[in-house]
Amino acid sequence: MSEDCQARSGAVVQDKTAFMVRREHRLLSLIFILALFGVWELIVRLGLVSPLFLPAPSAILITGYKMALSGEIFRHIGASLWRIFWGFSCAAVIGTLVGILLGFFSVAESIGNPIIASTYPIPKIAILPLLILWLGIGEYSKIAVIGLGVFFPMVINVYTGVRNADPVLIKAAVSLGSSRRRIILKVILPSALPMIFAGLKLGIGIALLLVVAAEMIAADAGIGFMILTSADLMQTTKLMFGISILSMLGLIFSWLIDRLERLCIPWKE
Amino acid sequence: MRVVIEKISKTFEDGSGGQTEALRDINLSNEENEFLVVVGPSGCGKSTLLNIVAGLLPATSGRVIFEGIPDTSRPHTAVVFQEFALFPWRTVERNVLYGPEERGLPRKERREIAQYYIDLVGLTGFEKKYPHQLSGGMKQRVSIARALANDPWLLLMDEPFSALDAQTRTIMQDELSQIYEKTHKSVLYITHNIQEAVFLGDRVAVLSRRPGRVREVIPIDLPRPRQEQIAMDPQFLAYADQIWGHIRDQAKEALAEEGL
Numbered sequence: 168m169s170e171d172c173q174a175r176s177g178a179v180v181q182d183k184t185a186f187m188v189r190r191e192h193r194l195l196s197l198i199f200i201l202a203l204f205g206v207w208e209l210i211v212r213l214g215l216v217s218p219l220f221l222p223a224p225s226a227i228l229i230t231g232y233k234m235a236l237s238g239e240i241f242r243h244i245g246a247s248l249w250r251i252f253w254g255f256s257c258a259a260v261i262g263t264l265v266g267i268l269l270g271f272f273s274v275a276e277s278i279g280n281p282i283i284a285s286t287y288p289i290p291k292i293a294i295l296p297l298l299i300l301w302l303g304i305g306e307y308s309k310i311a312v313i314g315l316g317v318f319f320p321m322v323i324n325v326y327t328g329v330r331n332a333d334p335v336l337i338k339a340a341v342s343l344g345s346s347r348r349r350i351i352l353k354v355i356l357p358s359a360l361p362m363i364f365a366g367l368k369l370g371i372g373i374a375l376l377l378v379v380a381a382e383m384i385a386a387d388a389g390i391g392f393m394i395l396t397s398a399d400l401m402q403t404t405k406l407m408f409g410i411s412i413l414s415m416l417g418l419i420f421s422w423l424i425d426r427l428e429r430l431c432i433p434w435k436e
Numbered sequence: 437m438r439v440v441i442e443k444i445s446k447t448f449e450d451g452s453g454g455q456t457e458a459l460r461d462i463n464l465s466n467e468e469n470e471f472l473v474v475v476g477p478s479g480c481g482k483s484t485l486l487n488i489v490a491g492l493l494p495a496t497s498g499r500v501i502f503e504g505i506p507d508t509s510r511p512h513t514a515v516v517f518q519e520f521a522l523f524p525w526r527t528v529e530r531n532v533l534y535g536p537e538e539r540g541l542p543r544k545e546r547r548e549i550a551q552y553y554i555d556l557v558g559l560t561g562f563e564k565k566y567p568h569q570l571s572g573g574m575k576q577r578v579s580i581a582r583a584l585a586n587d588p589w590l591l592l593m594d595e596p597f598s599a600l601d602a603q604t605r606t607i608m609q610d611e612l613s614q615i616y617e618k619t620h621k622s623v624l625y626i627t628h629n630i631q632e633a634v635f636l637g638d639r640v641a642v643l644s645r646r647p648g649r650v651r652e653v654i655p656i657d658l659p660r661p662r663q664e665q666i667a668m669d670p671q672f673l674a675y676a677d678q679i680w681g682h683i684r685d686q687a688k689e690a691l692a693e694e695g696l
Contacts (some may be wrong), residue, residue, distance in 0.1 A: 338492050339521040343586055344511055344538040353534075357525040434525045434566045 222404040227411065230404040244412065246388035247378050250306065254313025255374045262318045262370075263363055266325025270359075271351060283322060291316040291373075292380045299385065309381040316377045317370035323370070328362025329355050361435070364428045371420045375413065390416075437504050439466040439489070439590050439622065444498035445647075446484050458484045460647035462498070466590060466622055473625045475633040475679060476643030477687040482626045485648070486594045489624060490515050502589060514583035518595040520575040522567040528578050529554065529563040535586030553581040556615060574658040580612070584619060593625045597632070609635055610664055617661045630683070634675045635662060642643070642682045645690060651682050 186260045211223035212215055218226060234240035268275040269283075291312055298308040332355050340354045382391025390409050398407035429435075443671055444462040447455050458481035466472045471580050473480045487493035502512050503662050514535065515521075522531050536546040554563060557577040567575055576596055583591055596612075597605045609632055616636075617625065627633055633640045634656055642651045656675055658666060666672050 333521075335517055335519050335521045336523060339515065339517060339523075340534070341492060342490055342513065342515040343535040343582070343591075349538065354523070357523070360525075432525070434568065 207254060219401060219403055222407055226404050227407045231408045231411070234405070234408065240393075240408075240412070242302055243388055243390050243393045244416075246386070246392075247382065247390045247416075250309045250313060250378050250381070250389070251371075251374045254310040254378075255317050255370060258309075258314040258317035259367060259370065261314075262366065262377075263325050264320025265318075265353065266303065266322045266363075266366075267329055267359070269356065270326045270329025271355060275406060283319070287319045287323070292384075295381055295384060305386050309378065309386070312381050313377045314376050316373040320369040320373065321363075323368040324362045324366030325359055326357030328365075331362070332358035362431055364424065364432070367424050371424060372417065375417055375420070379413065437468045437502065437587055437622065439624070440501045440503060441465065441485070441489065442499050442501060444488060444495050444500065446481065446486065446488065446493075447496045455559070457647040459495075460486075460649050462538055462648065462650055464641055464650060464653070466624055469620045469622055471616055471623045471625065471636055472628060473633040473637035473640045474643060475627055475630060475640055475683070476648060477645045477683050477690045478628060479690050479693075480643040480645040481648035482628075482643055483594050485643075486515070486592050486624065486626050489513065489590070490592050495524060505589060511535070511539070511586055511588045513590050513592050514586045514588035516576070516579045516583050516593045516596045518599055520567070520572075520579050520599070522575055522578055522582070524567050527564050527566055528559060528570070531567070532581045532585045533577055534582060535620045539586070549553045549587075550581075550583050556584070556618065557581045558611065568667075571604075572600045576600065576608060577611075580615065584615075584621070589622065591621045591623045593623060595628065597625055598627070598629070605632075606664065612636065613660075613662050630676050630679045631667060633669065633679065634658075634672055640675075640679060642679055644682075645686045 207221075208223050208225060211218055211221060211226075222230075231240065265279065269279045270276070294315065295308065295312045298311045302311055303310040335357065336354050337350060340350050345353060378389065379391035379394070382389035383395045386392040390412055394409040395405050397403070397409060441464040444459055445457075446459040447457045449455050462485060464472070474485060476482045484493065488495045491513070505512075523534065526534070532550040532554055533546055536549050540568055541549070551563075554560060557580055559577055559581065562570065563570065564572065567578065570578065576599075579596070597608050600608060613636060625636060626634075637656050639653055639655050641653045642647075643649065644651050654675065658669070658671060658675075
């Protein structure tokens with residue numbers, strides 16, 4: 168193959184799909200975010216915007232630090248987390264069970280689907296006054312509204328997951344001697360796991376939204392309450408810090424669910 | 437033990453009241469330890485027949501009888517599907533363990549059975565792999581091991597190698613032939629591949645298409661164990677030609693219909 172090294176001239180074929188290779192620009196992401204905060208800080212420092220409307224990032228951080236020292240912020244975060252935890256976990260379990268029932272048993276499907284289809288579109292926050300009427304203004308009505316919000320995406324996702332379970336896998340299980348109950352446990356449930364997690368991811372976002380909304384309507388603690396009272400008192404830095412806490416909570420929740428998903432679905436490529 | 441397929445007919449009804457007659461009056465028997473191959477053009481209802489024997493589809497009329505089964509603890513059938521049908525969330529070992537688990541065998545016995553069949557199909561060392569980490573040929577080996585581990589009276593194989601490439605297919609045919617020599621299970625094997633039918637079968641039942649009927653049952657009088665080279669044998673070619681003679685017109689018909 169001595170020809171290989173010979174000098175040649177002519178048009179060399181180029182890779183025309185080079186632009187399709189997607190690379191990660193981690194450093195760029197970081198630099199851009201830092202720059203954004205830098206410009207924001209600068210605008211406020213130069214007095215272009217009143218800190219009453221847009222406080223500087225540094226001011227928000229300092230406020231956050233003070234609130235952490237006094238423990239005030241933890242009281243609010245704790246109250247919100249407690250409501251999310253109960254509403255979310257109850258709805259996740261019940262939603263999964265109902266989704267499996269609807270997906271597997273045609274009787275349950277015929278009864279349940281019209282009810283779900285007609286109640287799903289109701290904005291859950293619109294039911295909160297009714298829930299307060301029923302359950303009182305305390306924690307139960309807030310937990311219930313979060314639960315309702317999480318329940319629907321769970322049911323719909325799990326139902327879809329169960330319905331999409333590969334029929335040939337069910338046939339394989341039947342031919343290997345599984346009863347119907349065993350098939351639900353050993354084939355349907357693992358088949359639906361990816362969709363269960365899709366439901367959880369949707370649900371946690373909705374839970375965060377509803378907890379804030381519920382706390383703004385009636386509460387004496389919680390992030391939503393804190394944001395609303397800060398706005399009433401024109402404490403914009405406190406308000407902004409509350410919003411940043413929500414952003415962080417959202418990130419932490421989805422990270423946790425991702426980790427849990429990888430733990431529960433080790434066969435996923 | 438003898439499996440008798442008695443006057444099986446199957447008619448499918450579609451939603452709009454139309455009817456398709458898939459099988460008509462199928463009479464076949466699978467003797468003990470016999471490797472029976474059903475071959476036919478596409479649309480002859482051969483997979484339908486297998487599903488009926490497996491109890492995965494009701495026949496419109498007729499019945500399937502397992503004669504002379506001494507104890508009831510062993511399952512009648514186990515199926516090897518064309519699509520492998522492995523549980524993606526179970527490792528190789530746990531896929532093979534599935535049947536013994538469902539039969540409620542003690543843990544130690546299950547493990548021994550699973551390991552025996554994993555070794556038999558040549559997957560030693562791959563026990564902890566997930567199906568998506570395996571090639572098509574290896575997946576089908578897992579599926580064969582899983583079916584055998586359940587110790588069925590009759591092993592059903594529904595075009596098990598047709599999703600594989602030609603080279604892998606040849607290798608798998610050879611290995612299946614060796615596995616058969618070792619286990620001497622009764623097998624009902626569905627395929628559209630004539631070479632495969634002659635290579636593997638003790639008898640080959642040729643089905644016509646739509647409605648599927650048994651045209652002829654041809655005993656394959658070739659010595660066992662069979663190896664790849666047997667495909668050059670004049671006797672082998674004569675059998676293949678005989679079967680092709682039954683099928684070619686109908687295969688062409690099928691092709692024309694699909695083209696419509």
